[in-house]
Structure formats: structure tokens, C-alpha cells
Amino acid sequence: MAEEQKSRGKLRLGVNIDHVATVRNARGSAYPDPLRAAKLAEEAGADGITAHLREDRRHISDADIEGLMDTLSLPLNFEMAATDEMQKIALRHKPHAVCIVPEKREERTTEGGLEVAREENRLAHFIAPLRDAGCRVSIFIAAEKRQIEAAHRIGAAVIELHTGAYCDAHAEGRIEERDAELERLREMSAFADDLGLEVHAGHGLTYDTVKPVAAFPELMELNIGHFLIGEAIFRGLKPSIAEMRRLMDEARGG
Numbered sequence: 614m615a616e617e618q619k620s621r622g623k624l625r626l627g628v629n630i631d632h633v634a635t636v637r638n639a640r641g642s643a644y645p646d647p648l649r650a651a652k653l654a655e656e657a658g659a660d661g662i663t664a665h666l667r668e669d670r671r672h673i674s675d676a677d678i679e680g681l682m683d684t685l686s687l688p689l690n691f692e693m694a695a696t697d698e699m700q701k702i703a704l705r706h707k708p709h710a711v712c713i714v715p716e717k718r719e720e721r722t723t724e725g726g727l728e729v730a731r732e733e734n735r736l737a738h739f740i741a742p743l744r745d746a747g748c749r750v751s752i753f754i755a756a757e758k759r760q761i762e763a764a765h766r767i768g769a770a771v772i773e774l775h776t777g778a779y780c781d782a783h784a785e786g787r788i789e790e791r792d793a794e795l796e797r798l799r800e801m802s803a804f805a806d807d808l809g810l811e812v813h814a815g816h817g818l819t820y821d822t823v824k825p826v827a828a829f830p831e832l833m834e835l836n837i838g839h840f841l842i843g844e845a846i847f848r849g850l851k852p853s854i855a856e857m858r859r860l861m862d863e864a865r866g867g
């Protein structure tokens with residue numbers, strides 16, 4: 614098993630460019646341009662671009678998604694809520710991957726994972742056309758067995774484990790809780806992999822928190838955004854992404 618895991622290769626980095634659009638939208642200007650950020654991310658070693666088209670369009674816009682689909686050479690991971698409107702948009706663009714996330718209008722960011730276990734039938738029907746259109750369907754969930762099993766039953770190819778609780782505990786100095794969250798993520802990553810699911814993770818990751826997660830042998834991809842866009846203010850976008858890439862490689866012994 615260990616040998617098989619080692620041969621899985623490099624951990625992919627998906628750069629989430631939502632908050633380039635947040636800064637642009639704060640002034641209603643045309644800049645900074647998320648497409649330009651996507652191109653720089655590619656040059657810095659990103660393996661994919663992630664963008665979340667929210668129902669209220671608070672950051673990424675429909676035009677951004679069109680622009681990304683037209684110009685991007687990296688695969689696009691299109692994050693969206695499980696709504697009819699978003700399903701239509703995804704089916705029109707057919708991005709490489711669609712990540713289904715929970716969405717509440719009043720939240721500042723995606724606060725928890727999707728409740729797959731309680732909505733199994735609806736979600737199974739919802740993702741079927743996306744899968745048939747050739748998109749890799751990923752489900753953003755908490756690191757819980759019942760959610761992972763439900764994601765597997767509805768036919769998702771990928772799960773993305775929510776790392777927010779682990780990162781919050783680290784930021785607030787709750788060390789025991791942080792370590793317990795990390796252990797839970799590690800165990801659930803192995804559990805999902807045993808079921809045949811591809812395992813991704815993300816939310817709230819920083820230079821301080823990325824390495825222990827990146828070290829999980831089953832993990833195939835990390836999606837990271839807010840910290841990188843913030844760090845870009847001080848270092849520039851390409852160096853901030855390159856440093857994250859370096860830490861991820863280091864965690865994998867590379």
C-alpha cells in the first residue's frame with residue numbers, strides 16, 4: 614500500500630482566485646483581473662484554477678467564468694451550490710471539474726461541508742448530468758465517515774475535505790483540538806481513498822498549516838485561495854504561490 618501511495622506522484626495545487634475578484638468588486642472597477650491572476654498562477658506552478666460562482670456574485674462573475682473557459686490552459690475547478698441555475702451554467706461550460714459546496718447568503722465564506730447524507734437522493738440526481746457531461750464531480754464535505762460514504766453512494770468521483778476547523782484551531786492556539794482535527798482529516802483521507810474516491814482538501818490553509826495536510830499520502834490536490842491572495846500584497850502573486858508549492862513538495866519529501 615505504502616509503495617502504491619508513493620507512486621501517485623505530485624500533489625496538485627489548485628489556486629482559488631475568488632478574492633482577486635473581491636478586490637476588483639470592492640470598487641466596481643475592471644482591475645485586478647482574475648484572469649491575469651490565473652495566468653500568473655500557472656507560471657508559478659499551479660496545476661489548476663478554482664473559482665466559486667456564488668449565487669450573489671459577490672466575487673467571481675459569469676463573465677469571469679466565460680473568460681477562464683476561453684483562455685485558461687489549466688483545468689478549471691468550478692465551485693458551485695447545488696442549484697438549478699448553477700447546474701445550467703456548468704452544463705453550458707463543461708469545466709474539467711465541478712465542486713459542489715454548501716452556500717448560505719449570509720455567510721462570509723463556505724462555513725461547513727455539504728450535508729450529503731441527508732440529501733442523498735436529490736444530490737445523486739443533481740450530479741448525474743454533470744458526470745454525464747464529462748465533468749469530474751467533487752463534493753466538499755466535513756471529514757466524517759457518514760458524509761464520505763454518502764458521497765461515494767451518490768457517485769461522486771472526488772471528495773474535498775474541509776480543512777477549516779483544523780486551520781481555525783491552529784490560528785486560535787487550540788493545539789489539542791488542532792491535532793485532533795488533523796488526525797481526523799488523516800484518517801478520513803485514508804478511509805475515502807479505500808472506498809476508491811479521489812481525495813482533495815482545502816479551506817483556510819496557510820504556510821503554517823499546509824505541510825501536515827500535504828503529507829497525507831492519499832491526498833491528490835489542495836485548493837488554496839484567500840491566504841495566497843493576501844500574501845500576494847506583500848510578496849507578489851507568483852512568489853506567494855511558488856512558496857506554497859515549495860512547502861507542499863517539501864511535505865511530500867520532494
Ligand code: PXP
Pocket residue numbers: 629631665692712714722723753773814815816817818836837838839840
Ligand atoms: N475549497 C473549497 C471547496 C472552498 O469553498 C474554498 C473557499 O472558496 C477553498 C477550497 C479555498 O479556501 P481558502 O480561500 O480559505 O484558501
